Amino acid sequence: MSRHQTLVTAGLVLLLIATVAISLATGPSALSPQKAMRILVSRVPGLSSLAPPATAAEQSIILDIRLPRLILALLVGAALAVAGTVMQSFFQNPMAAPSILGVSAGATLGATAAIMLGLNIGIWGFSPVPVCAFIGALAVSAAVYLLSRRGGRTPVTLLLLTGIALGSLASAISSFILIRGQQGNLHLVIIWMMGSLANRSWPEVQMILPYAMGASVIVYFYARELDVLLMGDEQAYYLGVPVERVKLILLTLASLLAAAAVAVTGAIGFIGLIVPHLIRLLVGPQHRILLPLCFLGGGVILGLADIAANMAGEIPIGIVTSIIGAPFFLYLLHRAREYEF
Amino acid sequence: MVNQHQILTAEEVVCGYDGRYVLHGVTIGVARGEFVGLIGPNGSGKSTLLRALTGILPLSAGVVVLAGQPLGSYSRRQIAQRVAVVPQVSGSLFSFTVEDYVLMGRTPHLGRLQAQGPDDLHVAWQAMELADLTDLASRPVTELSGGELQRATLARAFAQQTEILLLDEPTAFLDINHQHEIFELLTRFNQNEQKTIICVSHDLNLAAQYCQRLIVLREGRVHTEGPPPAVVTAQMIAQVYHAEVQVDTGPGGAPRVSLIPEISATEDEQI
Numbered sequence: 001m002s003r004h005q006t007l008v009t010a011g012l013v014l015l016l017i018a019t020v021a022i023s024l025a026t027g028p029s030a031l032s033p034q035k036a037m038r039i040l041v042s043r044v045p046g047l048s049s050l051a052p053p054a055t056a057a058e059q060s061i062i063l064d065i066r067l068p069r070l071i072l073a074l075l076v077g078a079a080l081a082v083a084g085t086v087m088q089s090f091f092q093n094p095m096a097a098p099s100i101l102g103v104s105a106g107a108t109l110g111a112t113a114a115i116m117l118g119l120n121i122g123i124w125g126f127s128p129v130p131v132c133a134f135i136g137a138l139a140v141s142a143a144v145y146l147l148s149r150r151g152g153r154t155p156v157t158l159l160l161l162t163g164i165a166l167g168s169l170a171s172a173i174s175s176f177i178l179i180r181g182q183q184g185n186l187h188l189v190i191i192w193m194m195g196s197l198a199n200r201s202w203p204e205v206q207m208i209l210p211y212a213m214g215a216s217v218i219v220y221f222y223a224r225e226l227d228v229l230l231m232g233d234e235q236a237y238y239l240g241v242p243v244e245r246v247k248l249i250l251l252t253l254a255s256l257l258a259a260a261a262v263a264v265t266g267a268i269g270f271i272g273l274i275v276p277h278l279i280r281l282l283v284g285p286q287h288r289i290l291l292p293l294c295f296l297g298g299g300v301i302l303g304l305a306d307i308a309a310n311m312a313g314e315i316p317i318g319i320v321t322s323i324i325g326a327p328f329f330l331y332l333l334h335r336a337r338e339y340e341f
Numbered sequence: 342m343v344n345q346h347q348i349l350t351a352e353e354v355v356c357g358y359d360g361r362y363v364l365h366g367v368t369i370g371v372a373r374g375e376f377v378g379l380i381g382p383n384g385s386g387k388s389t390l391l392r393a394l395t396g397i398l399p400l401s402a403g404v405v406v407l408a409g410q411p412l413g414s415y416s417r418r419q420i421a422q423r424v425a426v427v428p429q430v431s432g433s434l435f436s437f438t439v440e441d442y443v444l445m446g447r448t449p450h451l452g453r454l455q456a457q458g459p460d461d462l463h464v465a466w467q468a469m470e471l472a473d474l475t476d477l478a479s480r481p482v483t484e485l486s487g488g489e490l491q492r493a494t495l496a497r498a499f500a501q502q503t504e505i506l507l508l509d510e511p512t513a514f515l516d517i518n519h520q521h522e523i524f525e526l527l528t529r530f531n532q533n534e535q536k537t538i539i540c541v542s543h544d545l546n547l548a549a550q551y552c553q554r555l556i557v558l559r560e561g562r563v564h565t566e567g568p569p570p571a572v573v574t575a576q577m578i579a580q581v582y583h584a585e586v587q588v589d590t591g592p593g594g595a596p597r598v599s600l601i602p603e604i605s606a607t608e609d610e611q612i
Contacts, residue, residue: 093434152399221454224451227437228448230433230435230437231432231433232433234428237397238395238397238421239446239449240417240418242418280435284441285436286441288456
């Protein structure tokens with residue numbers, strides 16, 4: 001790792017610690033960041049002497065409400081950023097995002113169907129909405145892949161256009177269900193579509209954890225292939241990469257990451273697009289370094305966005321990421337001379 | 342026709358794109374250490390034959406044999422350990438440094454989680470020295486000129502340390518000075534390292550000057566093959582390219598092709 005890359009890593013770690021402290025201190029009940037951190041740290045075995053004087057309610061606010069929400073924000077942000085990094089390598093295009101494969105539209109369809117069918121009432125404390133969203137996301141991205149096969153290959157332009165077509169189709173079906181369904185559930189769907197971390201707790205963390213961690217680790221095994229894929233399919237092939245097999249594996253992993261993230265929080269835009277872009281500007285395109293920093297950076301940025309959403313009176317986090325993300329993205333487009341369209 | 346000294350052969354290869362055949366039964370053999378040029382007019386199947394030799398293009402009939410084994414019996418990685426390819430278009434939209442770009446040539450030699458070691462770095466730097474790129478090592482490939490990028494891609498192919506190097510019009514977009522630079526580089530690589538080179542070229546003079554043997558393709562079939570003086574004749578060019586030319590001997594002893602203008606400059610003046 002170069003000196004520059006070490007500095008960026010150290011900066012991100014500091015930012016993560018700050019995010020944790022501020023996030024745990026943010027919410028309707030006033031709790032100082034110091035006190036919040038001490039409640040958290042005192043739970044580490046051997047550090048119980050650090051426990052501050054705190055009521056059981058304060059303990060519960062930190063450990064049962066704010067901590068799972070924070071961890072969820074970090075994991076969802078990490079998963080979206082890693083999925084975005086993979087998609088950008090896959091499409092050899094720094095403007096690609098996980099939603100290209102129809103993951104978001106598929107998740108929306110699954111969630112809309114579940115909510116409008118009245119399935120959003122917890123069954124034994126377990127909501128089928130995220131499961132339906134997850135299945136919808138994977139079903140649409142699998143269909144995109146299968147419909148893009150031509151003679152044993154999957155040309156990226158075909159994949160891109162098929163993704164747009166099937167994404168529109170899934171959105172149209174969602175809209176149809178919305179119009180024909182019970183109007184009482186309408187606003188639930190709209191809130192879901194905007195993405196939110198409010199009222200999420202440990203069950204959601206448990207749901208996304210294996211995907212966010214597992215798939216990200218497997219993606220890291222493919223760091224070199226991701227580098228080589230940035231040269232284009234043909235050059236990757238000549239450098240010894242079995243392109244079609246690697247693409248299928250990477251697409252599956254990216255879809256799993258994005259689907260798991262969208263399923264538990266609803267559609268959150270721009271994280272998968274901007275984080276890899278930004279980190280690449282800071283440390284260069286090599287995935288051996290890019291991937292772990294995107295995992296970290298994605299988590300930190302979504303954690304910060306959730307603090308903003310929380311402070312702004314619990315608005316959906318998708319609004320925050322888009323309000324900050326869209327202008328920032330335009331700025332990147334404007335300054336990036338190397339991507340001439 | 343195919344003997345044991347041959348490291349790469351195509352036997353009765355038929356292939357093309359979307360059911361339209363471009364090659365109609367091509368048989369060629371290339372011996373270890375040879376520097377062979379594939380020439381022929383546009384659409385004659387030069388690039389298609391090269392792609393068939395890399396294994397990227399599925400064959401409808403025939404077989405490509407690499408070091409005694411059919412190409413299909415090798416994995417992608419095994420092929421890349423033996424054959425490096427410099428495609429017509431290379432480079433990346435992403436700003437890898439020249440060093441990282443050349444290091445990618447080590448891909449087929451590295452295990453899944455194996456980091457690039459000092460040996461790989463050494464090989465990459467040797468390749469960069471050969472291609473005269475050491476001054477540009479930390480420059481992003483996105484900022485290179487056409488000639489520099491072509492040299493970087495050549496260095497990447499050298500770093501792959503393969504016995505065979507296949508090139509598809511390596512000088513297509515380069516000016517005359519860089520064209521010679523690339524071919525001089527290939528000649529050194531061929532002579533000093535005993536590497537086998539197969540190069541598609543549309544430039545008859547360059548091919549005649551640098552290649553030991555030329556294979557002429559015409560409409561998806563081998564028309565002629567042999568050493569440049571035997572192959573590059575006014576008669577062959579009239580038959581294959583439908584162009585009227587004059588062929589004499591260049592300063593290096595290789596055949597030199599000049600077009601005969603339909604209206605010559607001197608005639609012009611007389612009118």
